[in-house]
Amino acid sequence: xxxxxxxxxxxxxxxxxxxHGITMTIADGEFVVIVGPSGCGxxxxxxxxxxxxxxxxGTIEIxxxxxxxxxxxxxxxxxxxxxxxxxxxMSVRENMAYGLKIAKMPKAEIDQRVAKxxxxxxxxxxxxxxxxxxxxxxxxxxAMGRALVREPSAFLLDEPLSNLDAKLRxxxxxxxxxxxxxTGQTMLYVTHDQVEAMTLADRLIVMNKxxxxxxxxxxxxxxxxxxxxxxxxxxSPAMNIFTVQVxxxxxVLPGGHRLPLAGLPADRExxxxxxxxxxxxxxxxxxxxxxxxxxxxWLGADAFGYGMIEGSDVAITLRLPGSTAAARGQRLRxxxxxxxxxxxxxxxxxxx
Amino acid sequence: xxxTVFPHKLLPWLxxxxxxxxxxxxxxxxxxxxxxQSVLREDPFGLSSTFVGLANFRKVLNDPAYLNAAQVxxxxxxxxxxxxxxxxxxxxxxxxxxxxxxxxxxTLMIWPYAVAPAIAGMxxxxxxxxxxxxxxxxxxxxxxxxxxLLDGEQAMALVVAAATWKQISYNFxxxxxxxxxxxxxxxxxxxxxxASRRHxxxxxxxxxxxxxxxxLLVVNTVYALFDTFGIIHAVTSGGPGRSxxxxxxxxxxxxxxxxxxxxxxxxxxxxxxxxxxxxxxxxRFIEKRVHYG
Numbered sequence: 001x002x003x004x005x006x007x008x009x010x011x012x013x014x015x016x017x018x019x020h021g022i023t024m025t026i027a028d029g030e031f032v033v034i035v036g037p038s039g040c041g042x043x044x045x046x047x048x049x050x051x052x053x054x055x056x057x058g059t060i061e062i063x064x065x066x067x068x069x070x071x072x073x074x075x076x077x078x079x080x081x082x083x084x085x086x087x088x089x090m091s092v093r094e095n096m097a098y099g100l101k102i103a104k105m106p107k108a109e110i111d112q113r114v115a116k117x118x119x120x121x122x123x124x125x126x127x128x129x130x131x132x133x134x135x136x137x138x139x140x141x142x143a144m145g146r147a148l149v150r151e152p153s154a155f156l157l158d159e160p161l162s163n164l165d166a167k168l169r170x171x172x173x174x175x176x177x178x179x180x181x182x183t184g185q186t187m188l189y190v191t192h193d194q195v196e197a198m199t200l201a202d203r204l205i206v207m208n209k210x211x212x213x214x215x216x217x218x219x220x221x222x223x224x225x226x227x228x229x230x231x232x233x234x235x236s237p238a239m240n241i242f243t244v245q246v247x248x249x250x251x252v253l254p255g256g257h258r259l260p261l262a263g264l265p266a267d268r269e270x271x272x273x274x275x276x277x278x279x280x281x282x283x284x285x286x287x288x289x290x291x292x293x294x295x296x297x298w299l300g301a302d303a304f305g306y307g308m309i310e311g312s313d314v315a316i317t318l319r320l321p322g323s324t325a326a327a328r329g330q331r332l333r334x335x336x337x338x339x340x341x342x343x344x345x346x347x348x349x350x351x352x
Numbered sequence: 353x354x355x356t357v358f359p360h361k362l363l364p365w366l367x368x369x370x371x372x373x374x375x376x377x378x379x380x381x382x383x384x385x386x387x388x389q390s391v392l393r394e395d396p397f398g399l400s401s402t403f404v405g406l407a408n409f410r411k412v413l414n415d416p417a418y419l420n421a422a423q424v425x426x427x428x429x430x431x432x433x434x435x436x437x438x439x440x441x442x443x444x445x446x447x448x449x450x451x452x453x454x455x456x457x458x459t460l461m462i463w464p465y466a467v468a469p470a471i472a473g474m475x476x477x478x479x480x481x482x483x484x485x486x487x488x489x490x491x492x493x494x495x496x497x498x499x500x501l502l503d504g505e506q507a508m509a510l511v512v513a514a515a516t517w518k519q520i521s522y523n524f525x526x527x528x529x530x531x532x533x534x535x536x537x538x539x540x541x542x543x544x545x546x547a548s549r550r551h552x553x554x555x556x557x558x559x560x561x562x563x564x565x566x567x568l569l570v571v572n573t574v575y576a577l578f579d580t581f582g583i584i585h586a587v588t589s590g591g592p593g594r595s596x597x598x599x600x601x602x603x604x605x606x607x608x609x610x611x612x613x614x615x616x617x618x619x620x621x622x623x624x625x626x627x628x629x630x631x632x633x634x635x636r637f638i639e640k641r642v643h644y645g
Contacts, residue, residue: 052540073546085537089559098555099545150545 002063002076002153002186003028004049009058011044011210019045020210021058026154026188026203031180033189035197036207037233043158045207046190050079050156062153078147079156082163084139086131086146092118093127096146103150110149117145120179137168144179154186161196173199194234198222206230224342228349231273231342237304237317241273243346255311259287262338265352273342276304277319279334288335291316295328305332383624389617401614408618418619420594421602428512428598429576435516436572437565440523444531445553458528465521469579473586476514500588504595507588511596514587515580522575523568530564531557562642570634577627599623 004026011019019041026032034042047053049060051072059066067075078099086095093114100110118124121141131139140160147155160176161169177200180187191197197204198218206214206221206229214226225231231239244259245252246267251259253272264270282288290310297304305318305326318334320326343352390408392401412418447457464472479487482499491498500506534557542552558565581600584590590597590605597605603623607616 050540050544052543072540072543073548077544079541079544081537081541083535083537085535085541087538087541087556098542098547102546102551146541146545 004154004186004188005059005061005064006049007059007061009045009048009060010056011041011048011053012056017056018210019048019056022205022212023058024205024212024215026186029184029186031187031189031200031202032205033191033197033201033203034205034207035191035194035233038192040207041210042190042192042205042207046079046156046158046188049154049188050077051075076153077156078150078152078154079158080140080143080147080160082159084131084143084163086139086142088131091128091130092123092134092142092145095131095142096149099146099150113149113151114145117148120148120182121145121175136164137172140164140172141175144176148179148183152185154188157187157189159191160189162191162193169193169196176200194236198234204234206233208233224351225273226351228271228273228344231344235275237276237319239273239275239342240316241271241342241344242309242314242316243269244272245269253289253309253312254314255290255309257289257309257311259289259335261336261341263341263343265343269346270352271344271346271349273344274336275340275342276317278336278340279318280337281320282333282335284333286333286335288333289316291318291332291334293326293328293330293332296320296324296326298322298324307332386617386620386624389613390621391614392617393614404614408614409622412615412618412622417594417597418602421597421599424508424594424596425577425598425600428508428515428580428596429573431508431512432515432519432576432580433569433572435512436519436523436575437568439516440520440568441527441561441565443520444524444527445557447528448531461524462521464518465525467518469518469582470586472518473511473514473583476510476517476583477587480510500592502592504592507592507596511580511584511587514583515576518583519572519575523572526564526568527561530561534560566634566639566642569638570631573630573634574627577623599626 006022006024006026009019009022010017022045024032034045036042044053048055049062051067051070051074055068059068061067062075062077072079087098090098096114096117097110100113105113114127115124118127121144123138123141123145126134126138126142131142134142140163143160157176161172164172173196176189180200189196189200201218203215203217204221205212208229214221214230216224216226221230221234225234225239228241232241242254244254246264246269248267249260249264251261251264251272253259279289291305291307292310293305293307295306297306299322301322303320303322303324303326305320305324307316307318308314309316310331318332326332344350345352389401391403391405393404393408394401443461447454447461450457467475477485479485480491480498480500482488482501488498497503498506500510538556538560539552542556547555577598578600580598581604584596584598584601585604588596590601599619600623603616603619606612606619
């Protein structure tokens with residue numbers, strides 16, 4: 001059980017700052033997901049918490065104790081690695097017991113904890129196998145088990161599902177969620193997969209280029225993204241974002257179309273964000289965005305229309321109902337329902 | 353395993369021919385000669401020889417000098433293999449920790465391997481020659497009565513040092529490669545599991561190095577048994593007395609210096625049996641403890 005406090009955490013590599021001051025409090029039992037594109041510093045951040053990377057500036061506190069200068073083993077954390085990092089010469093049982101043996105735990109208790117974790121992760125039939133005789137999903141569970149038996153203050157997971165196939169990934173995702181709910185342990189989870197991020201997290205840290213762009217619940221991140229980057233990164237298909245000119249409460253779209261919208265700022269250039277699902281087809285006499293479809297992907301329950309704003313080279317994606325008859329070349333007129341638009345400053349990308 | 357099928361029957365043999373020729377001329381033919389000569393006795397002038405059955409073997413095995421050589425060989429080989437491997441492993445682990453100039457250190461470490469055995473022997477001989485050796489004087493200042501020309505144990509120490517020094521490079525290379533093949537994340541996992549560096553080395557790194565270590569054990573044993581002839585010849589010529597006369601050196605001494613071809617050939621055959629038995633033993637019993645990733 002632990003809370004974790006990051007205070008203006010920074011990391012330099014050879015004079016180059018790669019983590020630019022991250023501050024956040026992780027409450028006891030919270031599931032926090034760090035999400036971002038590759039190279040955004042999310043793994044580095046996790047490894048700093050683990051103690052595998054040095055801290056250039058700022059502090060990390062675990063249970064109100066500054067751990068900056070503590071070795072990983074003194075921080076009372078467990079970590080699951082992307083490639084699992086199972087000890088290849090040890091059986092599953094030995095892999096799980098390794099840390100407990102080092103802690104000089106009595107053998108009976110080690111056996112009991114390993115048995116408990118094995119039961120929870122359905123690993124009992126494989127306890128005496130070596131990792132190479134296991135499938136990817138089983139290895140992943142052993143890695144989880146090795147972290148679990150230590151009953152640490154906090155779990156750190158570094159893209160634990162990225163080496164699994166799609167089906168297994170969904171299964172393991174649910175299992176991790178269950179695990180969090182049964183153990184109630186603090187978890188810090190790194191992923192680049194937004195589905196994992198959205199489904200697992202109590203709170204998300206969306207990172208970009210070493211900066212925490214937004215720290216909020218998945219709902220908040222989706223509904224009110226703090227920056228243009230977050231808006232574009234979370235959500236699939238991605239949000240439509242383009243530059244509009246505001247003139248007296250009317251947005252002048254690419255192609256010169258005029259769209260009156262509620263909540264526009266004073267006259268200036270802004271970036272307008274509209275989610276594909278926030279586009280209603282409207283009649284020709286209603287103000288809207290004229291879109292010429294280039295292709296339609298039908299997925300069953302719904303369909304995605306990919307087109308251009310008429311008279312411009314700005315691409316736009318629409319989510320259409322599964323019953324749609326829209327086809328390539330067709331012209332649609334769409335408008336966002338009231339209050340479903342996102343506005344970002346065109347220079348800083350921050351939400352307005 | 354993928355099988356390559358050659359369209360032509362002759363081509364594979366042609367491709368193998370150079371290696372086969374070398375093996376036949378330099379390994380099988382001399383070995384066959386050794387077998388033949390080991391059951392013959394030549395007259396003093398080398399003009400005729402007579403078949404004597406196993407008499408040469410009986411004579412050799414009852415020769416106290418031969419038993420002495422066997423003992424010297426065991427001591428010498430164990431010391432060389434042990435020191436060459438442990439020192440190389442230690443250096444390979446240390447080099448991993450170097451931040452700047454890693455490549456430079458590695459290159460330096462590999463140099464001794466390029467030195468011919470006889471030259472390596474001479475180097476050590478010059479350094480430790482009791483009358484003009486650069487390092488013999490400081491040893492004597494330390495109160496050690498240094499004279500490998502008279503003291504058998506000191507002579508042994510000298511040839512062991514020279515032979516070890518030369519082999520460290522080779523072992524070092526393999527250990528460095530072996531260490532690099534161990535994923536960093538395993539050590540990170542161990543660090544998080546609470547293992548100290550030392551504990552992680554003995555429970556993770558060392559077990560994962562066993563394939564390398566086993567390979568080097570076989571190679572080093574063979575090296576210490578055979579390839580150290582040049583060093584012994586250059587440094588001590590088997591002396592003082594017979595205190596550094598190994599089995600290989602005795603084969604040479606009896607055959608090419610004393611010209612007792614029958615005895616020498618019998619010794620060669622015994623040596624061959626020993627090496628085959630030793631290697632078989634290593635594969636049979638030690639390899640079981642090797643973990644291949």
